[in-house]
Amino acid sequence: MLSDNNRKLSFLAAKAQGAQVLFATKRLISINEMDFTEAQRNEARTFGEFYIDMMENYRNTVKYYLSQDVILDWFGQTVKGEKTVSLFLKKNLSSVKHFMSVAVPVKKIGFRDTHIVNIPKEPKKIPIxxxxxxxxxxxxxxxxxxxxxxxxSTSSSNxxxxxxxxxxxxxxxxxxxxxxxxxxxxxxxxxxxxxxxxxxxxxEGESDGPPKVKYVMAEGAVEFHRPSIKKLQTETKWKRPCKLSIAYSSTNCNDCTIYLIIYEGNVKCRRNLMKEFEAEEPEN
Known part of the structure; x- marks a missing residue:
């Protein structure tokens, strides 16, 4: 009986901790937004809409916007290189829809050693x-x-x-x-x-120097669609909460290069809940 009560308390504590993490993240985003101008926030929102529209409707054109050394982190799976990332996105995102909040500019993204932004020496030409x-x-x-x-004809002049x-x-x-x-x-x-x-x-890039890297972030979920094996159901779909972070450089949406894409799962309370259960488990 005591163990059940401890588990319930642990569950509530983990849930509260997850809510605190979510609140802190939103508060951090609000603070970061204060450090950017209105034009920068509008650009981030426009780029986020452009990226999602491209991933859902024009995946064949993604390769023209990827850097040669682009890195993709797909929920912990790291993919490197323009061709490899392009093929991965084309194959795995064909049945994925994005339900994201408005993209906002941030100062920095990435949390792993592989989250590196490599800028090529020569700018990439982007077709209009x-x-x-x-x-x-x-x-x-x-x-x-x-x-x-x-x-x-009888007449040479005609x-x-x-x-x-x-x-x-x-x-x-x-x-x-x-x-x-x-x-x-x-x-x-x-x-x-x-x-x-x-x-x-x-x-082509308008400046002779290296491009300025910009960072955007959006929170929400990605929805997966798969054919269903059930007779009365045509497809199965489920949502996975995530945070999308992108590093890119651009003068406009027609002239952008993407260096780093991160799809990060943000359901941290489940891991915290397991730790709490293990800590509260009575020893025999």
Missing amino acids: GLMSPPRITITRSQTKTPKKQTDP SKDRERDKERGQGDGLHNLPDLPLSPAKRFKPSGGDFSDIDLETV
């Missing part, structure tokens, strides 16, 4: 039109109009007029160019010819 082929501008002199077959009419409607398009890849401008490479006047829509 990720969802469409690159826009190309080619002068008329660079296009080649094929020779046209003249229709048989045939010359028809040839001139046909040539007026051609030469402005790209029908004679090699097949152009439908990838973003960042990956676009001309496959032939002298295309020195091609205008690729890419964005």
